[in-house]
Amino acid sequence: MQKILLMYACLFLGLAGVAGQGGASETSFLDEIKDIQENFDSRAVENVRPVTRETVLAKDQFNGRPFRVLTRKNEINRFKCSNCHTDKAVAVNQGVELTHGSISLNHGREGQALACIDCHHPEERDYLWDKKGEKIDFDHSYQLCGHCHFRQKRDWLGGAHGKRVANWAGERVIYNCASCHDPHSPRFEKRYPATYSPPLDR
Amino acid sequence: MRAVKKRNLKTFFIDVVRWNLQGGYGFRIFRVILLIFMGLGVYAYSFQARYGLEVTGMNDIVSWGFYISNFTFLVGVAAAAVMLILPAYVFHDPDFHRVVIIGEGVAVGALIMCLTFILVDLGGPLQAWHLIPVIGIFNFPSSILAWDVLVLNGYLLLNALVPAYILYSHYRGRKADERKYRPFVFLSIFWAFSIHMVTAFLYQGLPARPFWNNPLMGPRFLASAFAAGPALIALVLAVIHSSTSYKIDRSVFNKLRLIIVISAIINLIMLFSEIFKEFYFPTHHSSSAVYLFFGMDGHTSLVPWIWTSVCVNLVATLVLAFNPGKNNPKVLLPACLFLFVAIWMEKGIGLIVPGLIPSPLGEVVDYLPTWVELFVTLGIFALGITVVTWLIRAALIIEQSYEPNIS
Amino acid sequence: MKSDNSSGKSGCSCSIGTARSDRRSFLKGLSIAAAAGSAALATGCVPSVEAAAPEKMKLRWQEFFKDNYRLMTQEEKEATIARLERLAKLQDDLDIQMSSDPPIDRVLYGYAFNISRCEGFMECVSACVRENNLDRKTNTQYIRIFEMEPGKLDPSTGDGRYYHKVPVENKFYMGTQCFHCENAPCTKACPTKATWMEPDGIVVVDYDWCIGCRYCQAACPYYGRRFNWGKPEIPKDEVTTRQHYLGNRIRPKGKMEKCTFCIQRTRAGRLPACVEACPTGSRVFGNLLDPESEIRFVLKHKKVFRMKEELGTEPKFWYFID
Numbered sequence: 001m002q003k004i005l006l007m008y009a010c011l012f013l014g015l016a017g018v019a020g021q022g023g024a025s026e027t028s029f030l031d032e033i034k035d036i037q038e039n040f041d042s043r044a045v046e047n048v049r050p051v052t053r054e055t056v057l058a059k060d061q062f063n064g065r066p067f068r069v070l071t072r073k074n075e076i077n078r079f080k081c082s083n084c085h086t087d088k089a090v091a092v093n094q095g096v097e098l099t100h101g102s103i104s105l106n107h108g109r110e111g112q113a114l115a116c117i118d119c120h121h122p123e124e125r126d127y128l129w130d131k132k133g134e135k136i137d138f139d140h141s142y143q144l145c146g147h148c149h150f151r152q153k154r155d156w157l158g159g160a161h162g163k164r165v166a167n168w169a170g171e172r173v174i175y176n177c178a179s180c181h182d183p184h185s186p187r188f189e190k191r192y193p194a195t196y197s198p199p200l201d202r
Numbered sequence: 203m204r205a206v207k208k209r210n211l212k213t214f215f216i217d218v219v220r221w222n223l224q225g226g227y228g229f230r231i232f233r234v235i236l237l238i239f240m241g242l243g244v245y246a247y248s249f250q251a252r253y254g255l256e257v258t259g260m261n262d263i264v265s266w267g268f269y270i271s272n273f274t275f276l277v278g279v280a281a282a283a284v285m286l287i288l289p290a291y292v293f294h295d296p297d298f299h300r301v302v303i304i305g306e307g308v309a310v311g312a313l314i315m316c317l318t319f320i321l322v323d324l325g326g327p328l329q330a331w332h333l334i335p336v337i338g339i340f341n342f343p344s345s346i347l348a349w350d351v352l353v354l355n356g357y358l359l360l361n362a363l364v365p366a367y368i369l370y371s372h373y374r375g376r377k378a379d380e381r382k383y384r385p386f387v388f389l390s391i392f393w394a395f396s397i398h399m400v401t402a403f404l405y406q407g408l409p410a411r412p413f414w415n416n417p418l419m420g421p422r423f424l425a426s427a428f429a430a431g432p433a434l435i436a437l438v439l440a441v442i443h444s445s446t447s448y449k450i451d452r453s454v455f456n457k458l459r460l461i462i463v464i465s466a467i468i469n470l471i472m473l474f475s476e477i478f479k480e481f482y483f484p485t486h487h488s489s490s491a492v493y494l495f496f497g498m499d500g501h502t503s504l505v506p507w508i509w510t511s512v513c514v515n516l517v518a519t520l521v522l523a524f525n526p527g528k529n530n531p532k533v534l535l536p537a538c539l540f541l542f543v544a545i546w547m548e549k550g551i552g553l554i555v556p557g558l559i560p561s562p563l564g565e566v567v568d569y570l571p572t573w574v575e576l577f578v579t580l581g582i583f584a585l586g587i588t589v590v591t592w593l594i595r596a597a598l599i600i601e602q603s604y605e606p607n608i609s
Numbered sequence: 610m611k612s613d614n615s616s617g618k619s620g621c622s623c624s625i626g627t628a629r630s631d632r633r634s635f636l637k638g639l640s641i642a643a644a645a646g647s648a649a650l651a652t653g654c655v656p657s658v659e660a661a662a663p664e665k666m667k668l669r670w671q672e673f674f675k676d677n678y679r680l681m682t683q684e685e686k687e688a689t690i691a692r693l694e695r696l697a698k699l700q701d702d703l704d705i706q707m708s709s710d711p712p713i714d715r716v717l718y719g720y721a722f723n724i725s726r727c728e729g730f731m732e733c734v735s736a737c738v739r740e741n742n743l744d745r746k747t748n749t750q751y752i753r754i755f756e757m758e759p760g761k762l763d764p765s766t767g768d769g770r771y772y773h774k775v776p777v778e779n780k781f782y783m784g785t786q787c788f789h790c791e792n793a794p795c796t797k798a799c800p801t802k803a804t805w806m807e808p809d810g811i812v813v814v815d816y817d818w819c820i821g822c823r824y825c826q827a828a829c830p831y832y833g834r835r836f837n838w839g840k841p842e843i844p845k846d847e848v849t850t851r852q853h854y855l856g857n858r859i860r861p862k863g864k865m866e867k868c869t870f871c872i873q874r875t876r877a878g879r880l881p882a883c884v885e886a887c888p889t890g891s892r893v894f895g896n897l898l899d900p901e902s903e904i905r906f907v908l909k910h911k912k913v914f915r916m917k918e919e920l921g922t923e924p925k926f927w928y929f930i931d
Contacts, residue, residue, distance in 0.1 A: 028923060029923055033898060036898055036900070038715075039901065040715055040716070040896055040898055040900075040902075042878075042896065042899060042902070045716075046878075047877055047878065048877065048878030048879075062901075063901060151931075155931070158903065158906035158907075158910060159893060159895070159902070159906045160721075160723070160893060160903065160906055160910065162890045163884065163890040163892075164880060166879055166885065167879050167880060168875065168879070168880050168894055168895050168896070169713075169878035169896075170878050180888065180889070180890060188728055188776075188888070188889060190774045191730065191774060192772070192773070192774055193729060193730055193731035193754075193772060193775055194730060194731045194732045194734065194735040195750075196731070196771075196772040197750065197753060197754075197769050197770045198747075198748035198750075200261060200262065200263055200561070200565055201263070201264075201567040253839055254863050255838045255839075256747075256838035256839035258838075260838070261838070262826070262832075262835055262836060263832075265823045265826045265827060265836060320822075324820050324821045325819075325820070325821020325822070325823070325837070325838075325862070325864060325865075326819060326820045326821040326861075326863045327820070327821075328673070329817075329818065329819070329821070332677075332820055333800060333820065338677075339677055339680075339802045339818075340801070341800050344797050344798075345799060345800045345824070346798070347798065347822060348800045351800065405827075408794065408798075408827055408828050409794065409830065409920050409921075410828055410831075410920070411827065486763065486765070489765070560765060561832050562829065562831055563753065563755070563764040563765060563769065563785060563831070563832045564763065564764055564765020564766070565765075565769060
């Protein structure tokens with residue numbers, strides 16, 4: 001009788017042990033991950049091809065860690081603006097349509113939309129400016145965007161918004177705001193998808 | 203019999219082959235038909251070997267189809283030999299003792315069919331050696347498929363070697379030593395239950411498939427196996443009784459009927475239990491059952507299939523239970539056939555395909571086997587029937603020449 | 610039908626049975642031919658009766674008997690990669706560079722998908738197909754994108770087969786692929802351990818070890834796995850030649866495949882093709898063991914959830930909203 005009871009006890013404990021190791025347990029591997037304190041230096045990952053596009057060190061930092069941002073000035077065709085916009089006014093017939101006609105300004109809601117000089121410095125055309133009158137370089141336009149879109153900026157600094165350029169390891173290089181969002185018409189256009197899902201039964 | 207013919211293992215095999223190559227006109231026609239179907243099966247498989255499984259009707263959603271359906275059903279038929287072994291060896295029923303070897307022959311044939319179905323279903327059959335423990339990797343005990351490989355092959359060995367030993371002893375004119383094989387017989391009784399439970403666990407252990415992930419799969423498999431398997435064995439016994447001189451007593455059929463009826467009723471009770479669970483408060487997990495019984499998103503191809511199966515199952519069970527005609531074989535044998543077919547429909551396609559539809563992301567497709575699958579299946583069935591014929595013919599010849607000697 | 614009481618009477622075959630033995634030998638020959646033919650067909654020898662170079666046969670012979678990748682030594686790995694590169698050159702005239710990059714130390718890959726930002730452009734699907742050399746004939750796609758109704762998170766309520774201008778008002782878009790579960794049901798199910806989780810978290814398949822039983826595909830709750838029902842066909846000029854043994858090399862027919870987090874890129878420090886292709890930046894990828902990584906920022910600051918969390922598979926793929 002006692003032997004049978006002992007056998008059943010062993011069987012039960014064995015099964016309980018097996019069950020405890022399976023999934024659907026209360027702990028998750030995330031708890032173990034969050035306990036890890038040591039930092040991981042992603043720059044120590046070997047053989048990472050460095051980003052070849054032009055970058056600049058960002059003026060903001062994420063948690064005290066610096067990162068680089070793609071430059072913007074080399075993407076702008078007519079930079080420097082001061083080539084035309086000197087201290088005298090530009091007196092060309094229909095000048096706006098000829099030079100800046102490709103820009104459609106659609107930033108903000110109807111009736112509350114932004115105007116050109118809301119972002120562009122009226123005197124120093126090579127710079128942007130914010131509402132406090134501070135000059136902001138084109139390469140660091142995130143400082144301006146972030147004044148209104150502060151939530152996205154916070155996410156962008158952390159990595160939940162925007163993207164790294166090409167690598168997950170190595171030095172952190174991320175896209176700047178204007179890389180993805182046309183600053184004059186930031187909303188993504190409706191378009192057809194790049195592909196479609198074929199019928200699932202062949 | 204000529205004076206003192208030498209009898210040893212070599213002559214045993216030669217005689218088995220010889221007996222099966224002789225025979226009357228009808229028997230030879232039967233063999234040729236089987237050979238033709240096997241040839242057609244090989245021809246169809248050649249397409250599959252060349253082009254891959256794209257020639258079947260399976261796709262990424264219905265990734266298991268006709269082959270695995272038949273495999274699942276036939277494991278049950280193989281396990282059902284236990285329903286003859288139990289009365290013969292445990293209860294020492296003399297009538298069953300005469301026919302138990304036939305049941306074991308059917309089990310061996312069914313198992314060979316099962317293993318062949320798995321082989322033709324594999325995408326890389328040449329890599330099957332990767333399963334062998336030392337030279338490959340055998341993921342035991344984590345993978346239930348590994349368990350299944352073990353138990354099926356073990357059961358094949360048990361059901362092949364024990365009767366082989368008994369037959370060989372009888373062939374030599376000796377009585378088989380019961381002490382030698384009795385423990386293996388008992389082992390095979392437990393093993394029979396385990397092969398079908400393990401096959402059920404293949405499906406039961408997948409949380410990704412709510413249609414299968416319920417505790418009733420294992421017991422339901424056993425119930426349906428013990429209804430369909432003895433039904434098939436009853437039909438085989440009837441064929442043997444009518445076409446050979448090996449006569450089988452009516453009481454065997456009556457007892458088999460009881461076994462079949464009880465199992466079939468339990469099967470229906472379990473079916474009702476599943477239907478209640480799925481349809482009393484349908485959840486997202488019930489979508490497979492909804493697809494099966496009522497169709498979904500315009501896909502209704504399995505609805506007539508399952509309703510036919512359930513109705514035929516019900517009617518056949520009632521006929522077998524109430525026994526109109528009082529054990530009249532003209533009533534009972536067709537009922538057995540219909541029950542067998544109904545359970546094949548419900549446990550084969552009616553279980554495997556709905557488990558995979560809708561896909562884990564909720565998409566519904568239809569499945570239809572292609573000509574390749576149908577012909578390969580027919581070929582494998584022909585192979586199984588050939589194996590069963592060979593084994594039973596040899597067994598009956600040996601038993602008939604042995605019986606007059608000892609009794 | 611009279612039964613043969615042939616307890617040893619072997620004399621029947623002499624005179625009476627000449628016709629019978631002719632028929633018998635004919636049937637015997639037929640069955641032998643059928644057996645031999647089926648053996649030949651089964652090994653697929655008959656189709657490739659073209660003048661196969663002896664080098665190709667030798668390479669294929671050696672490839673047939675190799676071990677599971679996980680158990681190979683470094684020399685064996687390099688040897689099999691050399692053979693595969695050579696075979697690709699001989700069979701398809703392709704110059705590929707296959708790597709066997711090991712996992713990077715102290716890295717566990719994690720992935721996050723922003724369902725507020727995805728606009729359904731499916732650039733990720735297209736990039737994945739190109740990068741991973743997926744079969745163009747069957748349009749295999751590892752990634753599925755669903756157009757979803759707000760208020761329901763179950764992909765079965767969404768439409769995975771849309772093709773119209775996106776984004777549609779009042780719909781959101783959600784993508785699925787292999788989630789590389791920590792407690793993967795697929796790796797548990799595989800009877801030959803042809804699929805396993807690498808130390809850096811990627812669930813991989815050794816395509817040459819897989820026997821094609823598709824049990825892992827039945828076990829996956831997320832439709833993460835794809836099977837090569839036929840031989841994959843990729844136009845020669847679209848083949849990505851930088852490959853990894855466990856990643857985007859061209860798979861043989863009859864083997865399982867799946868998203869590998871672009872193992873050929875991520876182990877070289879690059880982002881997976883889907884992350885890099887996304888025009889809206891909805892996909893976040895990084896090292897879960899790095900507290901400063903983007904993925905950890907998402908997990909810490911955003912409302913994240915995983916698909917079918919109740920199954921306990923612990924996927925390393927989270928969804929989040931802004």
